[in-house]
Amino acid sequence: MSNTVTTPFTISELGLALRQGTTTSVQLARAALQRIEERNPAVNAFVLVDAAGALAAAEQVDADLAAGRDLGPLHGIPVAVKDLIDMAGLPTTCGSASSFGTTRATEDAEIVTRLRRAGAVIIGKTTLHEFAYGATGDRSVHGPSRNPVNPERMSGGSSGGSAAAVAAGMVPLALGTDTAGSVRVPAALCGVVGFKPAFGALPVSGVHPLAPTLDHVGLFTTTGHDALLASRALTVGRAEHKQVPSGSRAAREGSVAWVTPEEIAPTDSRVAEVVHDSLTRNGVGPYTLSGALGDTADLFRTFSTLQGREAFAVHEAHLSGEESLIDPDVRARLRTGQSISDEQYAAADRARREFRDLVLRLLEDHPILAMPTVPVTAPHIDQRTVRVGGTTLDTRAALLSLTSPWNMAGVPALSVPVGHVDGLPVGVQLITNTGDEESLFAIAAGIESRGM
Numbered sequence: 250m251s252n253t254v255t256t257p258f259t260i261s262e263l264g265l266a267l268r269q270g271t272t273t274s275v276q277l278a279r280a281a282l283q284r285i286e287e288r289n290p291a292v293n294a295f296v297l298v299d300a301a302g303a304l305a306a307a308e309q310v311d312a313d314l315a316a317g318r319d320l321g322p323l324h325g326i327p328v329a330v331k332d333l334i335d336m337a338g339l340p341t342t343c344g345s346a347s348s349f350g351t352t353r354a355t356e357d358a359e360i361v362t363r364l365r366r367a368g369a370v371i372i373g374k375t376t377l378h379e380f381a382y383g384a385t386g387d388r389s390v391h392g393p394s395r396n397p398v399n400p401e402r403m404s405g406g407s408s409g410g411s412a413a414a415v416a417a418g419m420v421p422l423a424l425g426t427d428t429a430g431s432v433r434v435p436a437a438l439c440g441v442v443g444f445k446p447a448f449g450a451l452p453v454s455g456v457h458p459l460a461p462t463l464d465h466v467g468l469f470t471t472t473g474h475d476a477l478l479a480s481r482a483l484t485v486g487r488a489e490h491k492q493v494p495s496g497s498r499a500a501r502e503g504s505v506a507w508v509t510p511e512e513i514a515p516t517d518s519r520v521a522e523v524v525h526d527s528l529t530r531n532g533v534g535p536y537t538l539s540g541a542l543g544d545t546a547d548l549f550r551t552f553s554t555l556q557g558r559e560a561f562a563v564h565e566a567h568l569s570g571e572e573s574l575i576d577p578d579v580r581a582r583l584r585t586g587q588s589i590s591d592e593q594y595a596a597a598d599r600a601r602r603e604f605r606d607l608v609l610r611l612l613e614d615h616p617i618l619a620m621p622t623v624p625v626t627a628p629h630i631d632q633r634t635v636r637v638g639g640t641t642l643d644t645r646a647a648l649l650s651l652t653s654p655w656n657m658a659g660v661p662a663l664s665v666p667v668g669h670v671d672g673l674p675v676g677v678q679l680i681t682n683t684g685d686e687e688s689l690f691a692i693a694a695g696i697e698s699r700g701m
Contacts, residue, residue, distance in 0.1 A: 260326050260421050260475040267314065267325045274307040274314075274325030274370055281327040281372050284419045292395040292404070294413035296332050297339065298373035303327070310368045320368030322478040329414045329423040332374040333381055334358045334466075335455040343457050344379040344389035344407075347571040358455025360424065360466050360483065367482045372420055376410030379579045381426055381459045382560055383407055384434050384648040387630050388576045395630065396439055398674060402627035405435030405648065408469070412439040415469045422479055423469045428459045429556060430622075430652025432467035433664040437622035437676030440666045441469050442697065444476040447683040448659030450484055460559035463552075463656045473665055473693030480686070505679075505692060506615040507535035513545045514650030515637040516624035519670045524621045524677045527667035531696040535619050541611055542654070547600070549646060552653045554589055554597035561586030601657045608658040612682040617692060619679055622664040623648055626673035655680055663689045665697045 266272045282300055289295050310325050330336060333343045335354035342350030357365070364371060376394040378386050386409025387393035394409035396402040397417040404413045408425025412435035415423050425432045427445040436443025444467055451466035458464055468483075470476045507525060510516040528535050542548075561568075564583050572580060612618070625635050625647055634641050655662040660683060664676040677696065679689045 258418065258421055259472050260322060260470065260478055263326055263421060264322055264324065274311045275304060277325060277327055278303045278307040278370050278372065281420055288417045288419055291400050292397050292413045292417050293392050294375055294394055294410040294417060294419060295329065295373050296342065296376050296391045299339065299371065303370050303372045306370045310370065313368065321482050323364065323482045324368030326369050326422060327372050327420045328364055328369040329372055329375050329411055329420045330361065331377055331408050331411050331425045333377060333426065333457040334361060334424060336361055336371065336374065339374065341457060342390065344377045344391060346390040346574040347567050359452035360456065363483050375414055375423060377408060378406035379576050380564060381407040381428060381431060382579050382582060384430060384645045386435060388578050393630050396627050398440060401629055402673065403438060403630055405438040405627065407431040409435045411469050412436055412441055412443065415441045415471060421471060421475065425467050425469060426456060427465045427467040427656065428463045429552065429649045429656055432469065433622050433652045433662060433678060434648050436469055436664040438627040438674060440674030441471055442473050442476050443467060443469050443664040444480060445662045446480060446686065447661045458563050460556040462559060463556055465656065473663065473690045473697050477687065477690040504616045504688065505533050505535040506618050507537045508541060508618050508620045509537060509539065510620045510624055510651055512540065512542065513548065513654065514624055514647065515640050515642060516621060517637055520621050520624060520626065520675050523668040523670055523675045527677060527696050528619060533692060533695055538615065543607060548654050549650055551597045551600045552657055554593055555601060557586035558589040558594045605658045608660060609682065616685060617679055617681050617688060619677055620651055622651060622676035622678040624651055626670050626675065651678060661686045661689060663693060665693045667696055
């Protein structure tokens with residue numbers, strides 16, 4: 250493994266140290282800045298570091314804590330933000346050489362406002378696949394974000410920089426966005442936790458869109474418990490949280506159902522075995538559902554129609570005036586969206602609603618679904634096809650095949666690291682219904698593996 254990987258440090262551990270007085274937020278911010286200086290060159294996780302802003306914020310939250318104002322679990326915690334989320338006074342490049350980044354944001358995105366109100370200290374902005382339109386993380390004006398486990402491998406995308414920042418131990422929390430799997434895919438490939446909340450659970454105001462009916466704000470942490478803490482802190486108006494059963498108790502209640510991944514897309518049998526064994530080994534032995542999602546042959550085509558048409562609509566102006574500045578891969582995919590007719594989009598939307606209804610009915614009887622997050626391990630940088638069994642697949646399609654359905658359904662999904670294949674991380678994906686999110690974290694507590 251690369252020496253860029255470090256033993257995880259958690260929000261919980263750092264918060265305890267702050268409250269015990271054994272460290273300060275300023276010290277945590279300085280330590281994060283030092284780690285970024287040392288480790289970022291190998292993985293290209295950060296495109297912008299706001300040292301002055303971070304240290305000023307850290308001084309303020311230290312003063313708050315000293316005065317008895319505890320803002321919650323994120324108080325004083327260093328955080329990174331994906332560079333399509335606006336921060337007042339800083340550019341938002343969206344990973345592009347086009348007109349993004351030529352001006353500075355005039356106000357914070359709502360999710361950034363929530364971070365600040367929660368006492369988090371924002372260290373900087375992270376690398377993303379251009380326009381967030383890619384699962385590989387290796388198409389950006391800033392260069393590819395790289396996998397800390399092996400920098401010759403993809404971080405995944407589009408939120409690859411945020412995943413790499415957490416996996417390399419630069420920060421314990423990072424924000425990303427997830428339209429097709431852009432949080433969960435890099436989380437699985439880099440060996441960290443990635444959480445996509447329910448559609449609309451976290452605000453997208455001030456977050457540059459890709460496909461507005463599919464876009465979610467999500468987050469990366471080193472443990473499921475940290476993801477739970479961060480999700481609670483950033484979700485406004487939540488009711489009081491109830492205790493949820495431990496992973497083993499949830500398993501005894503028969504809540505975890507294994508969805509055979511091959512029913513959705515070709516899957517490396519070694520990946521499936523590691524994921525399934527991790528559930529069984531930790532007392533979550535799932536029962537298998539067969540054919541639960543019906544005919545899945547057109548799932549990815551339906552998703553791609555929705556995403557493609559919406560992405561073209563969002564970026565049509567860039568194609569009109571700045572086409573030569575857009576990465577050729579990204580440009581070609583945007584142009585494909587131009588050819589999608591109103592009728593094709595409407596048909597895909599009907600199929601999306603039917604699939605969502607099916608998923609919601611399924612989750613009434615089977616509260617938690619489980620499968621691999623990604624059907625393969627991290628491909629090499631610039632690798633555009635992968636072999637699964639005897640089949641050659643488009644890399645992007647393979648990476649997103651098991652995550653994109655849950656964006657169409659809009660339900661919460663969590664990726665948790667559970668082991669390795671050929672020395673590369675593998676993640677389990679857990680899916681539930683809106684309102685049952687904390688059960689995901691209870692299951693995660695029983696199966697996640699630390700020190701990826």
